[in-house]
Amino acid sequence: MRFRGLVAGLIAVAVSAGCAAQEDPDPGGAAPNPPAPGRSAPSPNPDAGVVPDDSVEFDSSPAIQQVQERGRLLVGVRNDAEEFAQRGPGGDYSGFDVEIARDLAERMGLGPQQVQFRRLPPSLLTNAVTSGNVDLLLGGSADSSALAEAGPYAVAGEPRFAVVTADDAALVAELERMFDESVADGTWQRIYDGTLAGRGIEVRPR
Template sequence: MRKKLSLLATAATAALLLAGCSGGDTAGTGTSDAPAATGPFAVASDVSLTGSPTYDAMKSADKVVIGVKEDQPGLGFLDATTGERSGFDIEIAEWVAASLGFAKDKIEYKAIPSANRESAIVNGDIDYYVGTYSITDKRKEQIDFAGPYFITGQGLLVAADDDSIKSENDLAGKTVCSATGSTPLQNIVANFPDTKTNSFDTYSQCVEALKDGQTDAVTTDQAILLGYASQDPDNLKVVGEPFSVENYGVGLPKGDDALRGFINDMFTNGNDSWQAIYDETLGQSGTVVEQPKVDAY
């Protein structure tokens, strides 16, 4: 019997499995006469969305450009050998595209480092961003968010043989690494004044720095860290409990209320699709969560 856990506990546990999402026929928002896409949703036809300059640009270009992460197992991961992308965030990104009428072959992915996400959206380099993107008031000064579509919390990754760090209470005098510009890094700087920090463009670089002894811990969302630990359990482990709450949203151009409302409606009305995506990616751990309610600000 599957045990129902809190969102934070589930997010932390679920990322251990790196499975991608298989096909299905659960429809998302919009008319769905077209063949099913790669996930549990169909590509919508006759999409009705007016007043969105971002959507108009997509239609004109006959493609959608999505910013993603590609070094986060279970969430947003690119297999360098096969070229296949997998993970919960990738399936959410494709669900949004399908609801807007774009099949997988009309998607162009761009890997964007955490520090460059806002500028990529503001400059029009991407149409939207899906990649463990925490909704914050500071970011909402430059961009907008649809969602949240997932909730997790900040955690710590350390060397498997390191018993000196058991939680965030043991960080005084230690050096902690995170992605440049990320919310977890900002949290350490603001709230742990006795802790040193270093940063790189990607979390995978922080993980390598940890293995090389250049840093004592890596911090980001615990769901992400468990993915890394599961890849190298002999050398890495996650310690403690989540010590923040992070709400993942879809990053959008500021002021595109029509697109934000459309995606929020998709999330609100598409629980079956959301649940299928979760169950076939992060939910393979056997846990159950409820889809979070969107913040329709």
């Protein structure tokens, strides 16, 4: 009798354990699958299903990052193109290229007055950019393998480009985007109407 009672007790314990093993540990749904051996469980991804943004960030351009840290954009303008950039008796700059430069500064997160202009003769255009004396040159051309062109930002017979160093592709891409935005949001037209149009100079956007 004692033997039969012991067997019955063991059977009861086994049945109870089996029932407990079959209980759903998550009453609201199926239990999560354990991670594969040698791999940790994936962490929740709050951005799942969001299309990644492939646009170029400002801080990916060394030049723009430097401009933002400096708090000033250095722009070269040609001294042989008075119809695009003039310097008044008091040292103030005005003209189409000047307003384009101020618009670029605003799109980089600066104020329109945080632009420093440098009037350059044709003989110093390339050197001013490659030596870092200016962040960009307006109205130039990439006549050296060390330079790259963004634009054109205007076409007045000849296309007008922003010239930068060739080692900062992100800067070229950002300037291209800014020029496109300037045309799309009407800024380019307002600049033209307030400068060249009044002098009868015909210029079209890129």
